[in-house]
Amino acid sequence: MTSFQVWTSTDDGATWKTARVTGAGDNYRVELPKAAAGQPVSLRVKAAANGGSGIDQTIIRAYNAG
Known part of the structure; x- marks a missing residue:
């Protein structure tokens, strides 16, 4: 893998923060x-x-904090 980035949101994707x-x-x-x-x-x-393969995926409400 050449790059891996993650962002999180606690307002249903209105704003994103880099994790x-x-x-x-x-x-x-x-x-x-x-x-x-x-x-x-x-x-x-x-x-x-x-080689150019990759993924860009967004999951709104992936989990609820415990």
Whole structure:
């Protein structure tokens, strides 16, 4: 993989914040926001690999904070 980016939103995608991504190769860790219990969190992921393949996916209300 040549690039990996993640953004999070706590307002159903109206605004996005860059999430901290650490790691390399096939092992990445993303720091998710501290949201209030029950608050929905949306995710956007963009990844690209050598050779031009990639993904750009948005999931509105991916999970509710615990």
